[in-house]
Amino acid sequence: MSIKNSKTTLLVVIIFCLGLYNSFSALGATNPDPAGEDFIRSLRDQVLSTLTPKELSEADRKSNFEKIIDRYFDINRMARMSLGRYWRKADKDERNEFITQFKAMVVNTYAERFKSYSGERLIVSGSSKRGRMILVNSEFKKKGEKPVRIDWRIFGIKDKYKLFDVIIEGVSLVQTNRSQFSSVVRRNDGSISALLKLLREKNSK
Amino acid sequence: MVVRISKQFKSLVVLLCAVILFAGCSTVPKNDPEAAAEFKKINDPVENVNRVIFGVNQAFDKVILKPVTFAYRSLTPDFFRKGVSNFLHNLKSPVILVNDILQGEIGRAGDTVARFVINSTVGIFGLVDVAENLGFEQHNEDFGQTLAVWGFGEGPYLMLPILGPSNPRDAIGRVVDFFVDPINWWVAPDDNRIPIIRTAVSAIDLRDRLWDNLEEIDKNSIDPYASYRSMYRQRRNNEIRNGSNSQSKADLVPTKPTYELAEPSLTE
Numbered sequence: 077m078s079i080k081n082s083k084t085t086l087l088v089v090i091i092f093c094l095g096l097y098n099s100f101s102a103l104g105a106t107n108p109d110p111a112g113e114d115f116i117r118s119l120r121d122q123v124l125s126t127l128t129p130k131e132l133s134e135a136d137r138k139s140n141f142e143k144i145i146d147r148y149f150d151i152n153r154m155a156r157m158s159l160g161r162y163w164r165k166a167d168k169d170e171r172n173e174f175i176t177q178f179k180a181m182v183v184n185t186y187a188e189r190f191k192s193y194s195g196e197r198l199i200v201s202g203s204s205k206r207g208r209m210i211l212v213n214s215e216f217k218k219k220g221e222k223p224v225r226i227d228w229r230i231f232g233i234k235d236k237y238k239l240f241d242v243i244i245e246g247v248s249l250v251q252t253n254r255s256q257f258s259s260v261v262r263r264n265d266g267s268i269s270a271l272l273k274l275l276r277e278k279n280s281k
Numbered sequence: 282m283v284v285r286i287s288k289q290f291k292s293l294v295v296l297l298c299a300v301i302l303f304a305g306c307s308t309v310p311k312n313d314p315e316a317a318a319e320f321k322k323i324n325d326p327v328e329n330v331n332r333v334i335f336g337v338n339q340a341f342d343k344v345i346l347k348p349v350t351f352a353y354r355s356l357t358p359d360f361f362r363k364g365v366s367n368f369l370h371n372l373k374s375p376v377i378l379v380n381d382i383l384q385g386e387i388g389r390a391g392d393t394v395a396r397f398v399i400n401s402t403v404g405i406f407g408l409v410d411v412a413e414n415l416g417f418e419q420h421n422e423d424f425g426q427t428l429a430v431w432g433f434g435e436g437p438y439l440m441l442p443i444l445g446p447s448n449p450r451d452a453i454g455r456v457v458d459f460f461v462d463p464i465n466w467w468v469a470p471d472d473n474r475i476p477i478i479r480t481a482v483s484a485i486d487l488r489d490r491l492w493d494n495l496e497e498i499d500k501n502s503i504d505p506y507a508s509y510r511s512m513y514r515q516r517r518n519n520e521i522r523n524g525s526n527s528q529s530k531a532d533l534v535p536t537k538p539t540y541e542l543a544e545p546s547l548t549e
Binding site: 258 | 315323413419501502503505507510511512516518519520524
């Protein structure tokens with residue numbers, strides 16, 4: 077009898093501790109930023125209305141995507157982060173050309189994705205803020221499939237918000253690009269023009 | 282069967298070691314601390330060998346795996362492939378359960394048991410994921426992740442023949458998972474065919490699920506090898522953290538979270 081009792085007590089203590097641990101870790105994580113969440117909702121609505129219609133021509137879809145980038149993305153920061161340490165080694169012309177090619181790459185890669193839109197939903201689920209950096213969490217839901225976690229990294233000063241990274245199930249766009257860009261530069265003996273040449277070829281296809 | 286497999290595995294390991302030794306390692310850049318730091322961070326000392334194996338794997342994909350998967354995609358309806366996928370995942374339940382427990386994830390262990398019981402019965406041998414709709418979410422665990430939670434680092438990046446991106450920690454994890462799996466030692470201990478068929482079908486299922494992503498990388502990446510290397514690491518770190526941004530499990534894991542809120546550094 078007493079053995080059974082002590083077992084029950086132990087179980088209760090364990091469950092209590094688990095609950096306590098969970099609430100503490102939840103407390104530590106949150107400094108939400110509703111404005112950042114609204115920023116992502118606004119981006120989502122803009123994408124829905126200007127990029128997903130089926131009747132759009134490829135050129136229109138791309139030009140609409142460029143408008144979205146200009147309004148919502150900090151493409152310079154994205155380019156700079158994607159080039160990593162080689163950004164400092166690039167001269168002014170190379171930097172400008174890289175930003176142009178990087179933007180074209182993003183447009184070419186992602187614009188046509190929106191063509192196949194079929195009622196998926198993006199649900200903003202939370203955010204946290206540290207200094208000027210904001211992380212907005214969301215779930216991309218397709219009917220009958222497991223939701224995909226998408227996190228958005230925003231740089232925000234006052235009411236000016238700009239997106240600079242998208243992280244899908246833990247895979248960051250900027251980090252993945254940084255790996256391939258720096259790998260190309262490294263394998264061409266530190267030549268940034270080799271990278272630019274490759275990007276130009278890819279984008280003109 | 283077990284003996285035969287381990288023999289095959291041994292010869293594979295010996296072969297790999299030989300190849301790596303003969304090909305030699307890339308050298309650490311001298312006279313440039315920034316380049317040396319980058320080299321250390323990329324942690325791919327056998328990159329030259331890895332790239333050769335990557336090329337062979339790409340060819341294997343192009344000639345065999347992709348066409349077979351294409352046929353599979355064209356000939357079967359979505360619900361059929363979904364069923365196959367669910368069935369294969371349900372088969373992994375014992376291995377997932379063992380790793381849930383080894384990582385001290387009691388809640389997840391409970392989910393795994395509930396999922397296995399519900400899906401194997403109501404879900405018709407695991408073909409239908411009924412448990413997901415009842416709130417028992419699907420998740421993956423493997424011994425590579427368990428080792429990470431226990432504090433083992435990933436070690437240098439490795440491209441395995443056919444199996445693809447890996448590292449010593451995850452490669453060891455695969456072997457341990459194989460021997461832990463009751464299907465290999467209990468259900469069919471004397472039958473080689475079952476694990477072989479299962480592996481082949483799993484490969485086609487995985488290729489099918491990754492289809493769109495791989496198409497996109499093929500089409501848009503200017504260095505697919507480097508893209509895959511980065512994505513593999515980020516995905517694994519995400520799985521090890523069980524998808525949380527930086528909390529709980531990450532504190533136990535020696536690897537840095539893939540991304541943080543702070544201003545990112547400019548090196549890889």
